Amino acid sequence: MAIVWTKAVSVFCLVLSLLKLSSALLEPNPFPKTLKECYDFRSYNMTPSDEVALMIQNHCFKNYQYKQIADGKIWTAPNITQEGMNYINSLFRKLFGEIVASSKSKHQKRQAAVRFRREVRSPGAFAPFVECIRRLYNTQVSANMNEYQAIASLHTGQALQSAHDGAAFLPWHRIYLLLLETACRGVPVPYWDSTVDHVMPDPTRSIVWSEQFFGNGDGQVLTGPFRNFQTTVPGDSITREIGTSRNALFTKEGLAAVLSRTRYSEIVEPKRGREYVYSLEGHHNGPHNWVGGHLPLPWVAAFDPVFFMHHAYVDAVWEVFRAQQIRNGIDPGRDYPLQNEPGHGPFDIIDFRPYFPPIRNIDAMSQAVARLVRYEPFPSCQNNCNSSPHLTCVGGVCMSRARPAASPIESFGGAAAFGPSAQDVPSQSRVLAQARGPIPGGERFRSSPFMDTRNRPNTIGNAPVAPELEAASFQARTAGMRSKRDASKILHYNVSSNAHVQSVSSLERSYTNTFIMDGVIDVKRWVYVPVRVVYNRTNANGNDPTFKANILKENLNEMCRAVGSGASKVYVASNGLDYFGTYKEFAIIDERQPISETTAAVGIKNPDYGAGEVMFSAYDSCGRPCRPFCLTSIQGKQKYRPCSGVFKISSAELQRCVCP
Structure with a gap:
């Protein structure tokens, strides 16, 4: 098989030959029908580009995988306990009761909001919220999960398919904030206006990163009200690394850009190029990445309570935007984009499945919901x-x-552990975080529109999603379910744990696989395929893609950093189509050479544990996807021809095939 990426600037090629695995065989298969239909549908009327191609590839695989999960064809985690189910359901029943009551009183004069959210530093705003969060964290709903973790687990796995990168981002998180406040018995979530931190000479010195507010930001959280909080992974204590990544906190300029627009479609994803500066979700990514640690990783971000205070500010900005629309004669409850990705349409159900009752994206845009909060x-x-x-x-x-x-x-x-120079001082928190290693929370959020040159690189890093998080996600979301609506979306480069792009690609950083196969960590369940990677730098325009002036400005981001040596990475991934398992590896190629060739070993299911079906994909360090070719025999000659990249894994004996 070969996987080739083509564009006006260069060509990548990845080759996978038929391989004998003990007494096993890899045989090329066509695309599954539903997967091919997704590719055809998503690419129809789309302007060809590398970015679009990779987004379609990621979207369609995730959509197919979740359908397989929902149909019970591949592994799912055990169900959450009945007590946990009852707890989450009780919150939703109470919340939606409030929404119904609000809708019935829409013509009455508004006396007071149910929840009055204030800036976290305003007198009296923070303490009630802290009291609630600590109560939730110290109340168990099952042997391995407390109430706060149960709520945080809703922002994992399948939820990310409709919670991010589309028009549903804002209504989804509005309901999520209200759900937490319902668990807090009406105590409002204070909003964190990080623009007032960004204007400081050194934002890492802000009062919020003290024991009085959020606690320390230089590693494992050991001070403040959220000290020693953990995810559902044993020993995975909440960690921060403030002032890292290239991203800025919320800025006054970013706020002004968003509020300069008039239509909802102008401030929601997807946005590319110059339009990205108007994306409220794009600016939301900045504080996530700036805080570092767990917060930049969608799978685990909500386990840090800073998540909710940050999102309360995002919601506040949206409410200011909605107020502007009303003054301009626009109904914000009906101003929804006409074209949307699956799961982000106005009548798609917000993906809090299987909890009752359902609510549509357009319903969460209503004034009945907005009336529950005042800022x-x-x-x-x-x-x-x-x-x-x-x-x-x-x-x-x-x-x-x-x-x-x-x-x-x-x-x-x-010496004190904070401040620009002190960021390099080995504090106790930082030493603990670095000793534990990369955080098992998957990939990072996409970069924000604005960068902050004062920031330093992160040193903790991230690793694939831990199996305990996978289990918690399924426990919180798939109890008793074997059917699923289509609530997926196009994934951006660094949203999902299984998206095929790292937010930062450097030759110094390795990639660690979890070896999870159907919920079990066992290296024996994996076997390895040698994958031939070929890089071809020739192109029709005669432009040298290694010359910096030939790279589009929007591609000059964290994903596409030039290396002076000319060395670059090509990532190769295998994704189980009928088993739950993903493996990713990279090969090093030399961009200076017209043709560069190397090999990577990629894990797939061991046929000793049963037959399987796998799909291979590949992309370079700038996120540019490859296309598969398979080695075939034509009139006695071996040739590479385009193929699907899908293979059947069996224990059949290798017979009439030619292996190089």
Whole structure:
């Protein structure tokens, strides 16, 4: 098989030969019908590009995988306990009861909102929220999950298919915030306006990263009200690495860009190129990536309570936008994009399946839902920064005060562990985080529109999603279910744990596989296929793709960093079509050469554990996808011809085939 990526600038080729695995055989198979239909549908009337091709590839595989899961054809985790089911269902029943009551009173004069969300530093805003979160965290719903973890687990796995990268992003998270507040018995989630931190000379010095608010941000969280919080993975303590990645916090410029638009379709994904600056979801990615640790990883972000305070601000910005629409004569409850990805349409059900009752995306856009919340105005010098003792007016804008110079978490040797220079000091929190290694939470969020040159590289890193998180996701979402609606979407480069693109590609960073096969970590369940990778730099335009001036500006991001040596990575992945397992490896090629060739070993299901079907895919370090070719025999001669990249794995004896 060969996988080739073609574009005006260069060609990549990956070759997989028929291989004998003990007494096993890999045989080329056609695309499954539903998978091919998805490819055809998604590519219809689409402008060809590398980015679109990879998005379609990721989307269609995930859509197919979730259908296989829902139909019971591949592994799913055990169900959540009945107690956990009852708990989540009770929250939804109460919340939707409030929404129904709000809709019935829509013509009545609004006296007061059920929830009044204030900036986290406003007097009295933070303490009630902390009390609720700690109560949830200390209340078990099952032997291995507390109430807070049960709610956080809803923002994992299949939820990410309709919660991100589309028009459903804002209504989905609006319901999610309301659900947490329902668990908090009406206590509002304070919003974190990170623009007042961004304007500081050093945002990592903000008062929010102190024991008084969020706790330390330099590694494992050991101070503050959320100290020692964990995900559902044993020993996976919440970690932060503030001021890392290239992304900025929310900025005044980004806020102004979003609010300069008039239609909902103008501020929601998908957005590319210059239009990305208007994407509210794009700006939302910035604080996720800036905080580092767990927060940039969609699978585990919600396990850090900072997640909800950040999203409360995103929702507040949306509400300001909606108020502008009303003043301009636009009904925000009906202003929904006409063209949407599956799961993001106005009448698609928000994916909190299987909990009752269902709600559509358009329903969450309604005033009945909006009336449940009211926001304190954003801090400004005109309102005396909301009378917060932790904010000050500087140069006409509110700015966060810095935390005390002495930190509760001291470095080895007694130096404070925070601040630009102190970020390199080995604090106890940071040493613990680095000793534990990369966080098993999958890939990072896509980069935000604005970068911050003050940031430093992250040192903790991320690894594929841990099996315990996979299990918790299924436990929280698939109890008793064997049927599923189509609520998927096009995945962007770094949204899902199984998306085939890393947010940062560097020759110094390795890639660690989990070896999860149908919910079991066992290297014996895997065998390896040698994959031949061929790089062809020739192109029709005569442009040298290694010359920086020939690279489109929008491609100059974290994913596509030039390496002076000319060496680059090509990632090769195998995805089980009838088993639950993904394996990814990379090969090093030399972009300076007209043709470069190498080999990577990629894991697939061991046929000793039963026959299987696998799909191979590949892409380069800039996210440009490859196309498969298979080695065939034509009139006694071996030739590579285009094929599906899908193979049947069997224990049949190798007979009439020629193996190189």
